[in-house]
Amino acid sequence: MNGGVAMQEEKQALLSELCDVPAPAKINLFLHVLGRREDGYHRLQTVFQFLDYSDRLTFRVRDDGSIHRLDELPGVPEANDLTVKAARLLQQAAVTDKGADIGIRKVLPMGGGLGGGSSDAATTLVALNQLWQTGLPRTALARLGLQIGADVPFFIFGHAAWAEGVGEQLRALDPVEPWYLIIVPDCQVSTAAVFADPQLTRDCSPITINDFISGRCVNVCEAVVRRHYPPVAAALDWLEQFSPAHMSGTGSCVFAAFDDQQSAQDVLDMLPDPAWRGFVARGLNCSPLTAGFHEQG
Secondary structure, eight states: OHHHHHHHHHHHHHTTOOOEEEEEEEEEEEEEEEOOOOOOOEEEEEEEEEEEEEEEEEEEESSSOOEOOOOBBBBGGGGGGHHHHHHOOOOOOOOOOEEEEEEEOOOOOSSSSSSSHHHHHHHHHHHHHHHOOOOOHHHHHHHHTTTTTHHHHHHHHHHHHETTTTTTEEEEEOOOOOOOEEEEEEEOOOOEEEEHOOOOOOOOOOOHHHHHHOOOOOHHHHHHHHHHHEHHHHHHHHETTTEEEEEEEEEOEEEEEEESSHHHHHHHHHHHOOOOOEEEEHHHHHHHGGGOOOOOO
């Protein structure tokens, strides 16, 4: 058999077995708001980095065109689930009669600023594009993802990034990959409420990557969240004793970087509030999802 044909058949066989894939968390290493656009969205500058900590999604292809979520998610009806919306968007864009059963093993906290819903949607687009063999390039998947959420294109992009626009204008970046301790306070933060708050700073001057590297940046949403969500403020203040503490996105999760896993674990073992949860994860510049999908382009 021709070697090229054999390799292609082997690749298709591997793709046909794809059923369990990660939807990794992200953190925002800073977040500035430059202004508000006429459509109500805000112009941002931020740096996204992945965490080696993921929801897991399973997919089973259906031939009847139906799309179903197999697992219950408290407070999230199937029709509102971003994985279901992503699957239907891809189905329409690719004009395919394929469907899918989607299973979700959820570990990323909702309303935590770790991008769980957006990551789940991105994983759905990437995985079903392969399973359905619809062949859309990564740029097309990112455009679809932007209809679901501003940070979905980042998860499809698959690399740590300097982000501008509403978060969809991405430039690959390679920050250090420390160990992070992430604390999950006992509350969920409404992103919409944070961005609607009249006291949110919306007039940050644009900064450069060198400014970021030099530490001349903050998360402007943190002050708003501190005022309205005391558990987040308490977690930030406690974690600051051990390493500079930051909030991811609009919260509620807060994080701090450590040189090694054990140092982060030692602090995690000292959490003072039984209502807080936490975990230790390595920062990643390459997504564990898209590392297996280089052919998307």
